[in-house]
Amino acid sequence: MNGIVDNKLKLYQLTVxxxxxxxxxxxxxNVWRMEITEHNSNVRTASFExxxxxxxxxxEQLVYAAHYDNDTELGNPRVGWVKVGLIEDLSSLTNDQVRLKAQNLTxxxxxxxxQMLESEAASMExxxxxxxxxxxxxxLLVSLN
Incomplete structure (x- = not known):
């Protein structure tokens, strides 16, 4: 009788x-998956921004306005600096490749x-x-799972 109880107890312990x-x-x-999902969500948000x-x-519009239209209001370089800075800041929330491309843009x-006002080569670059x-x-957006 003890053998049966011991076997049931062992089976119960193994089940537990x-x-x-x-x-x-x-x-x-679940925790790992939620972390990945949150990371992907942050990357998507930054990318869509x-x-x-x-x-x-x-x-791009600013560069064209400055170069082709000689419009210093719409083609204001100070606004361009803000845009470039924001792009680089948001790229830090994405991946290394986007971050690198944004740094190259900066x-x-x-x-x-x-030179973008006078030089077409500068504006094209x-x-x-x-x-x-x-x-x-x-x-990056296509690669997210």
Whole structure:
């Protein structure tokens, strides 16, 4: 009789241990999944802020207004500095590739903003970097799971 009780007790203990391990694994996976989801959400939000709030498009418009229209109001370099700074700040919430492209955009902007009024090459170089940031953000958004 003791053997039957001991076997049932061992089976019960194994069931409890297995249930506990299974629930811990499930909880750990859930926490990990929530972390990934939150990270992806932050990346999406930052990316959409750059794309949808039209920071890149507004910067591109600013370059075109400055170069092609000689409009110092719409093509104001100080506004451009703000846009470039915001793009670089938001890129820190994305990934390394977008961050790198945004830093390159900032570098090119800092080197070319004074020539963008007169030089088509300067304005084209700035807009090429804007297009690279835009393309990298699109790649990042497609890659998110």
């Amino acid at each position: 241990i297995f249930s506990l391990l299974f629930s811990l694994m499930g909880f750990s996976y 750059v794309l949808l709030e039209l920071e890149l498009a507004q910067l 570098l090119v902007w800092s080197e070319q903003w004074q 700035i807009t090429a970097k804007i297009d690279l940031v835009r393309a990298e953000i699109k790649r």
